[in-house]
Amino acid sequence: MLGVLGVVYGDIGTSPLYALKAALLHFDEGGIERWEILGILSLIFWSLMLTVTLKYVIFVMRADNKGEGGIMALMALAQRSATTERGRFVIALIGIAGAALFLGDGMITPAISVLSAVEGLEVVEPAFKEFVIPITLGVLVALFLIQYRGTGSMGRVFGPICAAWFGTIGLLGLIEIFDNPEVFAALSPWPAIQFCIHYHLAAFVAMGAVVLAVTGAEALYADMGHFGRRPIRLVWLFFVLPALALNYFGQGALLLQRPEAISNPFFLLSPEWFRPFLVVLATAATIIASQAMISGAYSIARQSVQLGFAPRLEVVHTSATEEGQIYMPQVNLALLIGVVILVLEFKTSDSLAAAYGLAVTGTFLCTTMLALLVFRRQFGWHWALVALVFIPLLMLDLSYFAATLLKIPEGGYVPVVIGAATFTMMLTWYRGRQLLFARFRQDSLPLKSFLARLPQSRTTRVPGIAVFMTGQADYLPGALLHNLKHNKVLHERVLFVTVRNEDVPNVGPERRAEVTDLGGDIHRIILCYGFQESPNIPRELERLAAEGLIVFEPMQTSYFLGRETIVAATVPKMARWQQWLFTFLSRNSVPATEFFKIPSDRVVELGVRVAI
Template sequence: MSDAQPTGSAPDAAPPAHGHEANSKLTLASALGVLGVVYGDIGTSPLYALKASLLHFEDGGIERWEILGVLSLIFWSLMLTVTVKYVMVIMRADNRGEGGILALMALAMRTTTTTRGRWIVVMLGIIGASLFFGDGIITPAISVLSAMEGLKVVDPIFEEAVVPGSLLILIALFAVQYRGTGQMGKVFGPICALWFLAIGLLGLWEVLLHPSVLLALSPSYAFNFVLHYHTAAFIALGAVVLSVTGAEALYADMGHFGRRPIRIMWSAFVLPALALNYFGQGALLLREPTAIENPFFLLAPEILRLPLVVLACLATVIASQAMISGAFSIARQCVQLGLLPRLVVRHTSATEEGQIYVPQINTILLIGVLVLVLEFKNSDSLAAAYGFAVTGTFIASSILATIVLHRVFGWSMLRVAVVFVPLLLLDLGYFIATALKVPDGGYVPMILGLITFAMMATWYQGRQLLFQRLRQDSLPLKSFLARLPQSRTIRVPGIAIFMTGEKDFLPGALLHNLKHNKVLHEKVLFVTVSNEDIPVVGDARRREVVELAPGIHRVMLHYGFQESPNVPRELETLNAEGHIAFEPMQASYFLGRETIVQAAVPKLWKWQQWLFRAMQRNSMPATEFFRIPPDRVVELGVRIAV
């Protein structure tokens, strides 16, 4: 059938309402929730970021000024990229309280009226989402591997257990996804709170013993490091960016907790803990350069190293879980925004709409993660593959944010330029630095991103061509209604529901039904599911009913990009509200099943045509996606050339 076509709201100069901001007070529950969901990824970066940044310079020994220079780069990356860019600036650009690259794309599309402009905005959103999926595969692999490598510090005899242990943890993590995260979520927050407290205290102890390491707070050490190494400094910068992976989560998870708790917990707890741990590792390296083997775990006294490994494994599982849940959410948003075909989406909670399980995405992530662990075998090698996806998302977010803050939130061009030109230059520096690692492993996220981009761009372009062809081949609804009184069409008892993505055109299924059966039901509903560019559509705006002719109604059902449609439930609600006398057992749903064939002058490349047809064949059945009872469905096929 014709999928619901994404439709944006009319351009609106006023900023969107901040739906969650009024309830975003900092409570103990929200503070623990923020730690467990938002900061899991960036919170585990100290496991590998400083070590990876200095490994390139260990030949001949690491000098004091090199350690201070890299520490200064890490600290100011945290300050500029996370604190300034995300916490202070981009989190202002929320879509009715929700954040994330696709929410930003939807906001930008709202004020973009030209076809070329909308295409550019959509491509930026697709790039960001594609790279997010690449990041979603690498994050669990590098996080769990780096935690398990702590076993080698406890006792070298455990070295052979690192890879098998990592594989077992990751397989178990993905295997329980179908159960949902409700029960696990209750312990995520306290564990992450303990994690940040532990790494902060370990770093503080070493800093107190060697306070000279705090000289790295001065940006002059970062500048001297870059000026001394010139091009080689980009190698270090490509690893320094590992310290800010997960920054996108601050913005993406804003809808769950609100802006204020995320900001407060970053400034008051997470940033100090991270900074102390990095400086503690630096102080340890100043005192004992051989600790470069694993400065994070060597910070702890020998008696505490095994408990720290266990805590690190728990923290990395939580970070991985947050990334997996984020991938499920992004996948559903892509479907609702018309960037991916219909996917199976299972709700794992009776009360929480956001807790979902997407089997296809879970399987793809699991296969990708296992392949990476088996291929790279240690976090140092995998670190070369990390960062490319993150920095690409940084650039896409910055460009979209400039559009949104200028056009939607009314920032002047001067203000936008003053804020974002330096941030974009920093993002570009990160991106170039990670691009240099492509031969050493950076090709992994690049390939993953390119594959995902090709799929999403092809699906979006193909659906646009499909809707265009359907409009060309269809009869305008007004013309049909005008001719209906003069026709001798027989009306038969019952309710016929025609699902259509084009509310102003007659559904192809109705034309075929009239052609072959020569009848029209007494009650006819033209139902269109409209995907809006806001996260959630309130119940007051969900349903629109217009009587087009006696017994014929148009029903518009509006859903946000974080919602899943349920057509029968909404039609029963219309009955309860007195709009239409709807009897579910008298209703028949007429769906059109399109078969795509090649047009005489195709507008897609041959590989795109093959990919588009393959994605359509494997798309989730419309009956399941729209929750339509399969025993009430009549499907009519049609061949469409694109």
């Protein structure tokens, strides 16, 4: 459970640093009245209860894909119930959009979290203001540089710090509540309803800031594969939620007595002598908040690769026992660059708060739509029960999303740009791979035809084992055709290996391999992997040889791979810019030898021109 605290709850746990302040600042002209403070507090409390507790903890976390969570896992689960190819594509679009927005959120969260904590130095001593940006950048760079150590080891280090953080903010809030217990009136939804009735459409402005209190809720679901459902639920219900509620209500109690504390109610909640220690603790907690989104981004990125929505990326396993604990250098570098740019551009957490929220609410919306499909079709819920549970949640998410749309001119364009760029990349890759496989099937020879002609052909068989990697199990690999054309030989033993990615997190050993003897010492091998697994071709071939299913000797084996050069067809199936983007992504993806763990000194690559 300390690991859960150290990785999962950092983001939502640091929201008290800025959420209440950001919401009330929109209404502080001429002073903040009591009913406004209670109204915003009530909105925050019921957002925590409905969005986090009801939606994610109670319902969405039930929709695990064999233990794995996250929007891509949910998308894969929803696609199983689709009856048409068009339906699968629409579900894929929702999943891609949610994943793209989640990755955009992964850039903004570290920037606003760490910046808001370091800004506490200004409360301690105004002269420290000029050091806020340098210290923030130093902390962030250090955080990203230690990611290679893995989430498991960082969870053990960060867990006790996060426990101290939640205990401290809960205690500070409780002390202030004793002086002004009338703040408990905000436990009722009535102050929130009164607030919305009074301000009408202007209440959307407040909702755009209130959503900051629930940012990080998606991390509960995305990181479920790291720690499991039960620890995440227990920690939320019995520790994190009470601590957050006490702190928000403590800030509210402070503002009821001293409205001028709106300048920074979180740090002013503590005694003056304790504020330097609170700044240090807050900085440590925001580092953990960043970790929650970074580890979630790794999970989403790997799932996107395995499900065919992103090019091959390097995946480093940081745990010998936990498959889900990984480090992705390319994703880490992209996040670091984005975070540094955001800090230098916006400079304050108040400015970044305007950019924050849109990515979160967009992901919330996509998750709710996919969950609705899963509970109706996969779990067999009656449509009336689905409507009773998910339609109100969908309306709440729509109100959040509409509210954050108002922030676009003030900085909300940032997650839109990041999300749109990621969405375009993922959709282009998905479409390009489909066209590529269609062209392979069109230009290649069916495997059955080749096997039927082989006994009558004069092809020379030479000693050794040849492994041909192919994405189409029923068609002859282009690399083999080119090898026959140029070298006019075929090895004594031939293995056609196809890697198939399934929409489950892990594939058990009993379902890993499907071996078919095609005759003439030729075998077809289909290796199945889940979206949380990394392929290792030599290891699987050695295992099959040990079971007596094939003959495999590593030192006598050559791996034949096709290196595709994408060119425009006479009648292009993609726009010119999409072809350029697909080609760029293809050239910069991790080499197949590295991704499939194939020894580079045993590889023969044959160039293939493919027109799409």
